[in-house]
Amino acid sequence: MTPFEPDPGQLRNFTGNVPLFPLPDTVLFPNGLLPLMIFEPRYREMIADALAGDKLIAMALLAPGWESSYESKTATIHQTVCIGRIASSKLLSDGRYQVVIEGLARGQVLDEDHDSRPYRIGRVELNPEMPADLSSELRRRRQRELLVGFQQVAAGFDFDNTFHDSLDADLPLGGLCDVIAFSLPLEPKTAQSILEETNIATRALLVLDELKNCLGTGDPVQPSTFPPPYSLN
16 A cells, blocks of 8 residues: 555545535645645534544535625535545644545535534545547556656745655556645645546546646746645635
8 A cells, every 4th residue: 555545445435425625726636735724613513423423524625605604504516525534633722623624535425414512513425437549559648748747847936845746656647646745835626627537547637738838938937735734714
């Protein structure tokens, strides 16, 4: 198992019911690590409940127009989410949590459980990946194109050693696409469109297009810090 290859056993007993954590500008991918500082009371309770249970949380992107209903449980979200596991957590003296969410798998929100808890609970179905219908030669070429393109974009910037280990570990094509997409400075809607793509061959082309966009600007492009710093919920 590579440093960024999720353990399938972590979702073996997945019930389909999982807390939803909607954010306006963050898209988590499988194989990604997302540090968060949790300060809102409802999300502190969500983290505490998740830690007492299966440690799973589904990260969701808020849809446009979320501002007027953010404080409620009705803000519209994109239905494709990333199911993640709390890989590490620290309860601070003021009640906030520092957590790192490890992306495990894509999921689709079917509906929500409107109970009395202050945070949202989704009924989520796992999204199976569609294998890339590529020859071995073309698959290797795509992997090489992705790696070379990312190395060009990231030239001159330092990344965490774990990130380099993940790229050196011969990740499957789909996982490689996700790691690179998560590390690029993509607009949330662009990142969401890549997350929603379950066809691995098509996803590879989407990520390659974004690498070309970064390289074609003529300006230095700084990929996201990997792992990124703690962000606020």
